[in-house]
Amino acid sequence: MAQTVFITGTSTGIGAAAVRLFAAHGWQVAATMRNPADAKFSNLPGVRVYALDVTDAASVQRAVAQAQREFGRLDVLLNNAGYGLVGPFETATPAQIQQQFATNVFGVFAVTQAVLPAMRAQKSGVIINITSVGGRTAFPMNSLYHATKFGLDGFSESLWYELAPFGIQVKVVAPGGVATDFAGRSLHLTADPNGEANPYAGQMRAVLDAFSSRGGAASQPEHIAEIIYQAATDGKNQLRYIAGDDAERLLGAKAHMTESDFMQMIQQNFLGNNG
Ligand SMILES: NC(=O)c1ccc[n+]([C@@H]2O[C@H](COP(=O)([O-])OP(=O)(O)OC[C@H]3O[C@@H](n4cnc5c(N)ncnc54)[C@H](OP(=O)(O)O)[C@@H]3O)[C@@H](O)[C@H]2O)c1
Secondary structure, three states: OOOEEEEOOOOOHHHHHHHHHHHHOOOEEEEEEOOHHHOOOOOOOOEEEEEOOOOOHHHHHHHHHHHHHHHOOOOEEEEOOOOOEEOOOOOOOHHHHHHHHHHHHHHHHHHHHHHHHHHHHHOOEEEEEEOOHHHOOOOOOOHHHHHHHHHHHHHHHHHHHHHHHHOEEEEEEEEOOEOOOOOOOOOEEOOOOOOOOOOOHHHHHHHHHHHHHOHHHOEOHHHHHHHHHHHHHOOOOOOEEEEOHHHHHHHHHHHHOOHHHHHHHHHHHHHHHHO
């Protein structure tokens, strides 16, 4: 029987690229998204589209149950859905903070709990959480996003131990910059970078400029999908997969520099005179 992968957030970007790659390798793919009308691959062989909003517990239960019924088993869970929240912490509203954690963290918890009974019963499975280079190191003006991705990183490391006795592997794929809708339609801001009353406006503009000037170094989502596929199929006990040349360079520098030198470099690179 073909293997089955269950993926969240597949309307665009890394999730959509992963759907195509797993399908091309002959997998059965449960491609989930908030609005199934957004699906651009519903006629791909082996792919079925399910409505799933990771912040809606009922939709998580429904989609997991339906995929299990229709595909017979779930071998790999790819927790991919997520978005960035940029701007000063001070001005983030409670609703923005709630939504960021509901999507990037509690959404992962909900989908993971929904698939675990089946994976435990079949004594096999791979759970892949998409974190970020921002789950291992932080940039200015991204405190809440980092809180979610650092959180997922630690969650995954602990779960690795907990699920190993049941034959379930836990993996983290941590991309650097990726050319998707992440920095466009998906990005949320906690303040107006051009607002005259915003005391953090200079920092915000500097960070947004720094991110967009790094756009050329971004990986393509298809490259990240290849690393996800490797994590899903290599059978290794490896927890983390750093995805993208920029991510490897940055984390390599962090490993070899003193903390204060590294932080000074980040401050200079991202904030310049605004630091
Ligand atoms: N692009 C980067 O530079 C980068 C770097 C590091 C990590 N990442 C991580 O990679 C993952 C995928 O992002 P991407 O780069 O592919 O960006 P993207 O193109 O914006 O895709 C994000 C996906 O998440 C979905 N999503 C958002 N909220 C959701 C919810 N409540 N329920 C279900 N789906 C939801 C979006 O669905 P809608 O179409 O409904 O909005 C979309 O399908 C995220 O976890 C992100 O943090 C991205």
